[in-house]
Amino acid sequence: MSHALPRRAFAGLALLPLFGCAAPPAQAQRGALLALPDFADLAERVLPAVVSISVTSEAREIPPELRGTPFERYFRDRQRGRGPQVMGAGSGFVIDPSGLLVTNNHVIGNASRVQVTFQNGQEYPARLVGMDELTDLALLRIEAQGALPALSWGSSAALRVGNWVLAAGNPFGLGGSITSGIVSARGREIGAGPFDDFIQTDAPINPGNSGGPLFNMAGEVIGINTAIYSPSGASAGIGFAVPSDLARGVIDQLRGTGRVERGWLGVSVQDAEAEPGALRRGAAPAGGVLVAGVVRGSPASRAGLRQGDQVVAINGDAVDTSRALVRGIAAVPPGQTVRLSILRNGRPMELPVQVGRRPVEPQG
Structure with missing residues (x-):
């Protein structure tokens, strides 16, 4: 599930008319038609490599009186395998045809079982290659017969505020979905950790989109959707993605050794x-x-x-x-x-x- 930043209530907002800067209606409509791109070809090209991820974890509630005591570990060992099953969902994408996938660390968490589903309905169990809590990234591997559709990295440094971007993933567990928006800001710090350097976008990102890719218009991954800012828990037009230039180095280390050294x-x-x-x-x-x-x-x-x-x-x-x-x-x-x-x-x-x-x- 996507992490939501602390919710804030907003009041006193009103829609106000703008005078003296509006184009004639017909001219405005023609301009809008010319300005808005068609994302159909891009979506058709990238969605086969975007996956839905379902996880199963064991919920083990530690009694408050045992927390922080030597008995906490004993309790955890006794309860392992006995707790109720908790389901979660997120998104991911293939970066190597051999079966390597990227997602968020918080999507995987302490999952005991991870299942990956492609747009065509194919399902595979996945195993964890490695994870990095500081950047909230994780690398998974699946064993598939034959080469898988894969995505390529783009340069997040080349992004400019106002550029079009597309977000793909599994919002609310609905399966493959794609939304569009622009880059709202770069280099955002949201209190997630010492390496905060998020891309902010108004492309709708909702719970379940975590771990999915953020694309540029060339179909390259320039971010990994990670968090939202929302008064309601749903998209408020303020979403955050880990930039590809940061993620790529982390994923390369996880791929090579299963861990990140800094x-x-x-x-x-x-x-x-x-x-x-x-x-x-x-x-x-x-x-x-x-x-x-x-x-x-x-x-x-x-x-x-x-x-x-x-x-x-x-x-x-x-x-x-x-x-x-x-x-x-x-x-x-x-x-x-x-x-x-x-x-x-x-x-x-x-x-x-x-x-x-x-x-x-x-x-x-």
């Missing part, structure tokens, strides 16, 4: 502002990122990074926000050395740091 410094950081007069002293004009704390024994600690240092670049590439620093280091393979450009007490320095492996629950 670089880690071991620091807590916050955005910094440029000091008054920094330009006159020859310091970097960007505010950079302020090191608020360093984890003992971490890569940053071993390299000599200190609390109060101001990181302004990674390997010469400027970093202006703490989020950019976290993403930049996360993209570096563990074990590789990067060059941090820092300001220490206003003086520029270069600091080599051998990047570590990001823990499951990093301390900083």
Whole structure:
């Protein structure tokens, strides 16, 4: 099911007439007919590779008095296989004719059984290859006789606000559906995690669309539909998709090793502002990122990074926000050395740091 962001009630909205900017009715109608594309050929081409996913999980309610105690694990072990079955539904798409499929991590969850259904009615059991909670992505494999229809990745970086996009999936469990809209915004942060970089679209996305593809007009996957913002639980014209440029690297790692490894410094950081007069002293004009704390024994600690240092670049590439620093280091393979450009007490320095492996629950 799609994750919905916290619901908000909106009041006081009214439809107001616009004066002085409307074209004559006949001219407006002709313009609309010319402007709206026909999506039929595109839908026919991409839908065979879009699947509906049904999952079965066991619901095991932990008594409140046992949560957080040593008896919780014992209770879970005793109840495994005895709980009631809970059904869920989502969407996915084939990225390799051999049977590899992409969906959302939250669609799969702790499912004990995953079933994939194609547009032509063919059904296959699926097994999990790997999942990544931080980007909410998962990779599945099915065993099919013969090559499957597959989709290709497109570049989300090439998207512009206002571009047409199509969303495909399994809304409300109805099966293969396709909706159209535009890119409403890029780089959205919605509080889902440290790697938020969502594409916002007004193409209708509803519960069950999670894990389905967002297409450009070339039929390339430029996003994975993941979340909605809705006062009612249904589409309100504000949906979010993981951009393909982020998803592709994650899926490649899951395909190769079944897990995702990210670089880690071991620091807590916050955005910094440029000091008054920094330009006159020859310091970097960007505010950079302020090191608020360093984890003992971490890569940053071993390299000599200190609390109060101001990181302004990674390997010469400027970093202006703490989020950019976290993403930049996360993209570096563990074990590789990067060059941090820092300001220490206003003086520029270069600091080599051998990047570590990001823990499951990093301390900083």
